[in-house]
Amino acid sequence: MALYSATWAGLPAAHIRLKLHDSADGYRDEVAISSEGLPKLVTRFRGTAVSAGKITGASPMPLRYEANYDLRKRHDRALRMEFVDRAGGVVAERGPGDTSRKPELAEKFRRDVIDPLGVISLIQAALRRGESQFAVPVYDGARRFDAIVKVRPRNPKDPGIRLDLTLKAIAGFKGESSDDGDPDDAPRPVSLTLSDDARLLPLQMSVPVYFMPLTVSLERVCTDDKSCAW
Numbered sequence: 001m002a003l004y005s006a007t008w009a010g011l012p013a014a015h016i017r018l019k020l021h022d023s024a025d026g027y028r029d030e031v032a033i034s035s036e037g038l039p040k041l042v043t044r045f046r047g048t049a050v051s052a053g054k055i056t057g058a059s060p061m062p063l064r065y066e067a068n069y070d071l072r073k074r075h076d077r078a079l080r081m082e083f084v085d086r087a088g089g090v091v092a093e094r095g096p097g098d099t100s101r102k103p104e105l106a107e108k109f110r111r112d113v114i115d116p117l118g119v120i121s122l123i124q125a126a127l128r129r130g131e132s133q134f135a136v137p138v139y140d141g142a143r144r145f146d147a148i149v150k151v152r153p154r155n156p157k158d159p160g161i162r163l164d165l166t167l168k169a170i171a172g173f174k175g176e177s178s179d180d181g182d183p184d185d186a187p188r189p190v191s192l193t194l195s196d197d198a199r200l201l202p203l204q205m206s207v208p209v210y211f212m213p214l215t216v217s218l219e220r221v222c223t224d225d226k227s228c229a230w
Contacts, residue, residue: 001222002201003230009212012037014045015230016216018202020120026054026063027121034230044072051117053083055125061090065115065141079141081115092139102142102172109171113139119147123192124200127151127161143172147190154196160203165190167207 006014019030028050035045047069053062067079080095092110094100104110114122119136126134126149136147145167152162166187173185188207195201206215222228 001225001228003219003222003228004202004216005219006214006216008037008039008209008214013039013214017228017230020124020201022121022124026052026061027118028052029117029121031117042072044070046070049079049117051115051121053114053118053121055122059112060114060118060122060136062092062114062118064095065092065117066095081139081141086111092141094141098141100141105139105142105144105171109144110139113137113144116140120202123147123149123163124194127194127200144170145173146170159196160193161196161200163192163194165192 001017001019004016004018005012006016014033014035017032021028029052030048030050032048033046034040035043039045047067049065049067051062051065053060053064055061062083064083065079065081069077069079071077076099078097078099080098081092082095083090083092089111091107092113092115094104114136116138119138122136132151134149136149138145138147148166148168150164152164154161166189168187169185190205190207192205193203195203201221202216202218204215204217206213208214220228
């Protein structure tokens with residue numbers, strides 16, 4: 001378990017608690033997020049999410065994804081995704097208790113995908129296999145995009161495994177029926193640094209949000225829930 005702090009344009013934005021558990025039986029990833037500073041004032045966002053599944057070879061086999069969150073004008077929101085076998089693939093479907101308002105995307109966009117939190121375990125598995133360039137198909141319950149990952153050359157003076165990611169919109173984004181440019185569906189660069197050891201623990205991530213950097217940095221690794229309280 002680890003505690004992270006997030007800043008946006010250099011100002012406090014959120015506290016994040018992340019717990020990753022990988023074993024021969026599969027993975028279970030958990031995250032809790034609490035906004036602070038200006039983002040808290042504007043959004044009042046607070047949420048938790050759990051992702052569980054297996055990874056066989058290069059193929060993700062997610063089982064479920066559950067998220068609960070509050071926003072300023074939307075309380076007790078729930079996202080429930082179950083992944084079901086169908087015609088030789090795995091399809092993401094909404095589960096009981098889901099409060100999503102947007103219609104589901106067509107099945108072709110929900111087939112053989114992984115949820116946003118499970119992406120971490122999938123990237124870790126690919127790195128352990130020695131892969132240096134690959135793409136991860138992601139579905140967050142409303143939008144489908146690819147996370148295109150490229151490992152940077154190692155630099156002994158700069159510890160950690162550094163990755164360049166590009167988030168490429170596939171479906172469910174704004175501007176799909178318009179010729180006008182829309183930052184929501186434009187490719188978005190992400191930089192991610194993992195620890196250069198067996199844990200492959202996320203150390204830092206940076207992504208532009210409204211043209212300013214949102215940076216998430218590791219504060220400390222915790223031994224229990226109490227030591228990771230914010």
